[in-house]
Amino acid sequence: MNTASPLEPIRFDTKIAVLLRADLEPWQRLNVTSFLVSGLGTQIPEVIGDPYEDADGVPYLPMFRQPVLVFEATKETLTTAHTRALSRSLPRSVFTSDLFGTGNDRDNRAAVRAVPTAELDLVGLAVYGPKNAVDKVVKGARMHP
Template sequence: MSDARPDTKTAVLVRDDLAPWQRLNVTAFLLSGITAAHPGLVGQPYADGDGTAYLPLLGQPVMVFEGDAATLRAARSRAVGRGLATALFTAQMFTTGDDAANRAVVAAVAGDDLDVVGIGVHGPRNPVDKVLKGAHAHP
């Protein structure tokens, strides 16, 4: 096992007033976006001692944070302003049933007016840490 600390960071920030199922759903969706944009983050497939194969996972830890609505809005603005790869989930996306509808509800609202319930970011550690200012580790 390597003790080397990656020079990048992957983090998810979810709004603190979401139901538990919503927090998990948002986290999964956001990580899928980060993984799609950064396939090099994915490690090698797993296998158990019996030779049963399992899918590969992200090769670095994912930090999960929470914050209130104002913290999410500010984090989205900082992430976009820093040009970080950013995944987004808005409250309106809970009312849709497919990817095209999700994109449509996001496209209908100006960035500063989005009802952000989650963001995922990946990038150099220091800029990601600055994006997460005001958030705290998810319990």
């Protein structure tokens, strides 16, 4: 939780991280990232800030209250990160290669459900939690260029 005064820099004791497989096409990276983070606010409402409003009073939807850090890694590092996220019971979302061939939420969920955990062909993972725990999950990955 943030308790900084309005003039102090805001620091968070939590982290939102997205880990993408390094061999994805640019459009896939954007698509996977947007899908992965979409679930966080529905299950962890404290990650969402207040609504926005411009100088004319036009309202806008609230967004995450903190940055989303995007990393990339090999398939093996992504698999290891997934195992670490599971062992730490961190809130997480996954995107598998099978989801590029589906076109709706029902089929997406069925595609993930059809594959055992150890056999998921992960192309993306989002995790949220204490900074230290998330740092351990993404260890071995590098910041997305």
